[in-house]
Amino acid sequence: MKRPQSACSLRSTCPYCGVGCGVLLAVDDQGALEVRGDPDHPANFGRLCSKGSALSETVSLDDRLLTPRVHGQDTDWDSALDLVATTFKDTIAKHGPDSVAFYVSGQLLTEDYYVANKLMKGFIGSANIDTNSRLCMASTVAGHKRAFGTDTVPGTYEDLDEADVIVLTGSNLAWCHPVLYQRILATRKARPDQKLVVIDPRRTASCDLADLHLPLALGSDVALFNGLLAEIEKRGLIDAEFAKYVSGLDAALVSARADDLAATGLSDDVLAEFFDLWCGTKKVVTIFSQGVNQSSSGTDKVNAITNCHLATGRIGKPGMGPFSVTGQPNAMGGREVGGLANMLACHLDLENADHRNAVKDFWSAPVMPEVAGLKAVEMFKAVGEGKIKALWIIHTNPAVSMPDADKVRDAIAGCDFVVVSDITVATDTARLAHVLLPATGWGEKDGTVTNSDRMMSRQRAVLPAPGLARPDWHQLAEVGRRMGFNAAFEYETPAEIFREYAALSGIAGGFGRDFDISGLADLSNTAYADLAPTRWPVSSGKKGGRFFADGGFFTPDGKGRMLPVAWKPPVAKTEKRYPFRLNTGRIRDQWHTMTRTARSPRLSAHLAEPFVEIHPEDASAQGIGPTALVLLKTPNGRAIVRAMITDRTPKGEVFVPMHWTGENAPSGRIDALVPSVTDPISGQPESKGAVVSVTPFAAKWYGFAISQMPIKPKYDYWALAKTYAGYRVELAGMTVPEDWIEEARTLFGLPDADVQTMLDPAKGTARVAFHVNGALVAALFVSRTPVAVMRDYLAALPGQEVPGVLAGKSPANQPDPGPVLCSCFNVGINTILAAIETRGLMSVEAIGAALDAGTNCGSCRPEISALIAKAQTKEAAE
Missing domain, CATH: 1.10.10.1100 (BFD-like [2Fe-2S]-binding domain)
Known part of the structure; x- marks a missing residue:
């Protein structure tokens, strides 16, 4: 389905990671979207990663939800919204406001987030609104608040250009934030003396040009940075002048001295080299991300890092400071509007009566919750226990992405009333909804997002909203009005919401908080439409820039806090049944649960199926060969993935990406294996510390298939990926079909197509191809061992006349480009x-x-x- 031509040539912001890259968008006369990097945007200066470069391939209307649905039937907006409002009202009347919940997303624009937070906290009267940012950034929020008094990122991207040493810890920046990584490499080319250190159990792509790699034991970051702090004291590098702005130094030092560096598993020589670099260089930036946050001691890890910068005064000055890079395009915006269950908008504190009353008065709200709501893991546990009876999920896929994902899926399926706002019905979560509300997606939405260095940028609509899709803020405001809160939700444009939000931030500024954009509270609609990238704060007192160079922290006494922290291992203990440690994460070309990126053939071609990285010695000991399928088991669940034997992952540990879902590889839903263990302070799950067994999956047959049309097999293992010619799919099963021709017809839904076969029952091989009017439409290749064919060559063939397709390889005169x-x-x-x-x-x-x-x-x-x-x-x- 092709989109009509629309407005073109405008600036917007990429919808992927927290780098916040600017993009230039245009729509050609065929309705096709063109995407280029914006050379004038300060986050990327024209650079884009592979995902951003492929955005034009992700905006097709295939699988788009184009009309509201109730119980699987299309309906109109009035009927759907009346049902949502009435059900939420009735549930609250019968069971109280804490019987309902919103679970939202860093994919929301700030204006959407603000309305959701206002509706739940100010008018429903519950704090049961949490976000999928809880899964990636909550430990940073908690660590920042403990150290600085507010969730403040002290530095800016310019610090990466100014630093003499950059430390990446828990961050595969080269794959997860490629534009920032390229910015660092460009600086290193201009200034060869700049050093790069990577701290990661795995040898990732970020290590390629690093001066030093510290392959520390998984989860031992606190021990490492405590060791660094003790070394800072030993070398006399405590900044006595800056120490007057800091409290807790002595207690932090006592704890640091007591920790055991042996927990890191690093050699004395590697530790000495790291300490020499960090201690011997004044301009140090320590970048951290999910490898730090996703831990049962994630908050302590954040504070172990901030302790070192506070002790040395290396914060808030050019080229110095701790720097959290966020995972989602608007994770920062969600934190700013109070999208987490324990926060209020504008970095105000929910459990501070003065803050709470100020927000209540500003909103003219009838009621405000006095205690924090349920954080994500707690929320879905409450759904499963029947305590949450009405749930609204917006732009996220918790049936896949939450820890203990099978239980979460079952909890959602058993909930009395589930609303899902999304762009598609084709997600594990959307398929469980009673009400589906069609939302506008990237390229159709209008509002703001905030990136990792506090830069607010506009997302602008270049494409028309398809079908009956509506913006998320509009859906939320409509439900608010239908619940009886008319005056509070009479918004007609996102600009109105932004102005209200900016005005509220002025109240936060009056309380001495960091987040204050009150200087934008009087923006006209035209000025909002034209808003250039702007770093907060924007107020009469401060504009943009860094924080804390001369103190000025947001704690009650105005001092930064150093915390006494101590290393704790991951909660789960390895044992004979589960001898390996499971590390999860992202890959270069996919994003979250692939709702967007799986639409792109280009992005699906690099790593087309779920896999497990396992060290060669561990693979040999477990009897796992190259290309074998592997069965992973934890106390929580099981998965089947492809083996990738590599020494990038250390012995005793395995790494598995978290992207695949029931829509494209049901056995690869890796978060089903992750227990719901959380950091007691932040509530963030420990997604990198599960224990797991790793054994061969001895399938009776293996297959590879290509098809012009999408297919949904029902075998023990399958993994589907989009190609430019259709789809490719890996297959395996424990039961061998009796008739491979009939099996293939059923698989592809081709009862009448012309068939071409090559069968050898004695060897257990079968090759079956289907043609319509001479053109290839599908083919299946089967063997008792993993199928040896030229996959990338074959994937390009559907739609062509290829009589020799069953050879499974390219002709001699046609080179195979390979994966x-x-x-x-x-x-x-x-x-x-x-x-x-x-x-x-x-x-x-x-x-x-x-x-x-x-x-x-x-x-x-x-x-x-x-x-x-x-x-x-x-x-x-x-």
Whole structure:
């Protein structure tokens, strides 16, 4: 379904990570979207990562939810909204305000987030609104509040240009925030003396150009930074002048001295090199992300880092400070509007009576909750126990992304009343809803987002809203009005919401809080439409810039706090049944649960199915060979994924991405394996510390299929990925079908298509292809072992006349590019290898000049470098 032509040539913001890249959008005369990096946006200066570069492939209307649905039947907006409002009102009347909840998302724009928070806290009267940012940034919020008094990011992206040492801890920046990583590499090229340190149990892509890699034991960050703090004291580097702005120094030092560096598993030489770099360099920025946050001691990890910067006064000055990089496009905006269950808007405190009353008066709200609501894990536990009876989920997929995901899925399925606002029905969560509300998506929405360094940018609509889709703020305001709160929700534009929000922030500023954008409270509609990227605060007292260079913290006594913290191992203990530690995370070209990125053939080509990284020695000990399927089990669940044998992951640990869902790889729903253990302070789940068994999955047959149309198999293992010609799917099962031709017809839904076969029952192989009017529409390749065919070649064939398809390989005169390595320019591994071997291109720069690979976002450069190194090793051996 093609979109009609719409407005074009405007500035907007990318909808992926917290870098907040600016994009230039245009719609051509065929209705196709064109996306380029905005060279004038201060977050990216024109750079885009592979995901941002492929945005135009993600806005098709396939699977779009275009009309409200109630109990699976299309309906009109009035009927759907009346049902939502009436059910929430009746539930509250019968069971109280805490019997309902909202679960929202960093995909929301700030204006959407603000209305949701206002409706739940100010008018329903419950704090039961939480966000999927709880799963990624809550420990940072809690750590910031403990250290600074508010959730303040002290520095800016410019500090990455100014720093002499950059430390990445718990952050694979090269894959998860590629534009920031490329910014660092550009600085290092201009200033070769700048050093890069990566602290990570795995050897990730971020290590490729690092000066030092610390492969610390999983979860031991507190021990490492306590060791650093003790070393800072030992070398006499405590900043006595800055210490007058800080409390808790002595207690923090006592705790730091008591911790045991042996917990890190690092050698004395590596520790000494790290301490020398950090202590011997004044301009240090410590960047941290999910590897720090997603832990049962995540808040302590954050404070272990901030302790080192506070002790040395290395904060709030050019090139210095702790720097949290956020995972979602508006995780910061959600934190600012009070989207977490324990916060109020504008960084005000829910449990502070003065703050609460001020917000209540500003909103003319009838009631305000006095205690924090249920955080995400607690919320879905309450849903499962029947305490939450009406639940509204907006732009997120908790049936996949929450820890203990099977229980969460079952809890949602058993809830009395579930509303889901989203762009599609094709998610594990949306399929459980009683009411589905069609929302506008990126490219159709209008509002603001805030990135990791406090830069507010506009998302602007370049595409028309499809069908009956409506903005999220509009849906929420309509329900608010229908619940009887007319005056409070009479919004007609997002600009009105933004002005109200900015005015409320002035009250927060009056309380001495950091978040104050009251200087924007009088923006006209035109000025809002034209708003350029702006870093908060924006007030009469302060504009943009850094915080805390000269103290000025937001604690009651105005001092920054150092906290006594101590290393604690992950809660789950390895044992004979579960001898490995499970680390989860993201990959380069996919995003969250793939609702958007799975639409892009380009992004689906790099890593097309769920996998587990396992060390070669562990794989050998477990009897796991290359390309084998692997069964993962924890006390919470099980998964089947493909083995990726690599020494990037240390012995005793395995790494599995978290993106796959019931829509594209049901056995790869990895958060079903993660227990609902949380940090007691932040409520953030420990997503990187589960214990797991790893054994071969001995399937009776394996398959690979291609199809013009999407398919949904019913086998023990399958993983579907979109291609430019249709779809590709990996298959495996424990039961061998009796008739592979009939099985293939059923799989593809092709009862009458012409069939071509190559069957060998004795060897257990079968190859079946279907043609319509001479053109290939689908093919299935089956074997008793993982199928050996040219997958990337085959995936491009549907729709063509290919009589020799059952050979499973390209003709001799047609080279196979191999699996895509550079997603930005669709360059395959074999193409790069041929350039290395036949043209002697022995540098990443030479490959880039010849093939473009690695010249855009740069996140494939480590893989190109590895291919070159392997070729050089082979050449030396010969």
